[in-house]
Amino acid sequence: xxxxxxxxxAERGSPADLLRATRDLFEQLxxxxxxxxSAFTKDGDGWxxxxxxxxxxRVPDTTSLMxxxxxxxxxxxxxxxxxxxxxxxxxxxxx
Numbered sequence: 001x002x003x004x005x006x007x008x009x010a011e012r013g014s015p016a017d018l019l020r021a022t023r024d025l026f027e028q029l030x031x032x033x034x035x036x037x038s039a040f041t042k043d044g045d046g047w048x049x050x051x052x053x054x055x056x057x058r059v060p061d062t063t064s065l066m067x068x069x070x071x072x073x074x075x076x077x078x079x080x081x082x083x084x085x086x087x088x089x090x091x092x093x094x095x
Contacts, residue, residue, distance in 0.1 A: 015040075018077050022049055025079055026071050038068070046074040055087065062091030 023034050032053040039050035049071045056065035068086040073079055 018047070018073075019049065021077065022047075022071055022073055022079070023051060026051060026069070026082060029082075030069075035066070043072060046072060046080060048072050050085075054090075062089070064090045066090050 019037060019040055023037060026032075026049075027034055030053070032055075035052045035054055037049055037051050039048070041048050051069050051071055053067050053069065054064055055067045058064045066088050067084050068088075069082050070085050071079075071082040
């Protein structure tokens with residue numbers, strides 16, 4: 001009675017599938033919609049994704065509060081964890 005959602009993401013196919021599966025799991029765990037994936041890099045023996053999410057929607061949209069989360073997975077696509085690393089207004093540019 002296996003749960004397809006519990007299978008490591010890497011077993012699901014291509015790097016795009018791995019990214020998509022990790023993003024989907026993050027959304028399920030946090031109940032936050034991922035606005036974008038801004039990085040997908042090798043991290044030791046695994047991978048790290050930086051995902052951008054809307055923390056607080058505001059009007060106008062450029063004032064919405066955003067957050068960047070680092071999501072880590074192992075070399076086989078198994079979920080290791082996530083952490084918030086930045087909060088910012090959507091319209092704010094990095095220096």
